[in-house]
Amino acid sequence: MRDDEATYFLSANRNKQGIVLDFADAEQLATAHAIVDRADIVVENFRPGSLARFGLDHASLAERRPDLIYASITGFGTGAGREIPGYDLSAQALSGLMSLQGETDAAPARAGFALFDVLTGMFAVSGILAALHHRDRTGEGQLVELDLMSVALASMVNQTTAFVAGDVVPTRMGNEHPSLAPTHRSPRATDRS
Incomplete structure (x- = not known):
C-alpha cells in the first residue's frame, strides 16, 4: 500500500483517468460515442463481437470515423477460441510457457507477473505507432488486432520455433539454455566441483 492505494493498482493505473459506463443505458452509450x-485511438479488450450491438466495434466506428485507430486485444483471436476469456494465466498455460518455468524436476509454474498481459500491451503500442504513421501519410485509420496467445507464442521465440520447425518439445531446464553459452551447461562444466 502507498497512500491508501494498492501498489498493484498503482502499477496498472497511475496517471490514468477512468470512467465507468453502462452501454445498455442509452445516455451512457451516447457518452461513449461522444x-x-x-x-x-480506441483500445478495447472485449470478447470478439460483443461491442457490435452498441455500435462500438471497429466496423461501426470506422464508418463514423474513417481516421480512427482501433486496437482490439482478445485472449485467443477472432477465429477458433474467440469465445474463451483472455487471462494471462490461461495464455501462460496453453502456450506452454508454464512447462518451461522452474527447475527440471519441478512442477509447471507461472511467471511471477502477468507476462503476456504486459507484452501484449507493448505489442499493441508498436501496432498503434505504425497505424499512426500510416494515418499521418494517408489520413486513413487502421485496425490493430492482437491476442494474448499469439503474443505468447511470438514471445517464446526459439522455444516456439523448435516445436513448430523441429518437433522438439521444450522442457524445464532451470537456468540453462538449450543452445546459448554461458547459460548452456557443457558436459565438462557439469563434471567440475
Whole structure:
C-alpha cells in the first residue's frame, strides 16, 4: 500500500483517468460515442463481437470515423477460441510457457507477473505507432488486432520455433539454455566441483 492505494493498482493505473459506463443505458452509450468522436485511438479488450450491438466495434466506428485507430486485444483471436476469456494465466498455460518455468524436476509454474498481459500491451503500442504513421501519410485509420496467445507464442521465440520447425518439445531446464553459452551447461562444466 502507498497512500491508501494498492501498489498493484498503482502499477496498472497511475496517471490514468477512468470512467465507468453502462452501454445498455442509452445516455451512457451516447457518452461513449461522444468520447470516441474526439479520440484518436480506441483500445478495447472485449470478447470478439460483443461491442457490435452498441455500435462500438471497429466496423461501426470506422464508418463514423474513417481516421480512427482501433486496437482490439482478445485472449485467443477472432477465429477458433474467440469465445474463451483472455487471462494471462490461461495464455501462460496453453502456450506452454508454464512447462518451461522452474527447475527440471519441478512442477509447471507461472511467471511471477502477468507476462503476456504486459507484452501484449507493448505489442499493441508498436501496432498503434505504425497505424499512426500510416494515418499521418494517408489520413486513413487502421485496425490493430492482437491476442494474448499469439503474443505468447511470438514471445517464446526459439522455444516456439523448435516445436513448430523441429518437433522438439521444450522442457524445464532451470537456468540453462538449450543452445546459448554461458547459460548452456557443457558436459565438462557439469563434471567440475
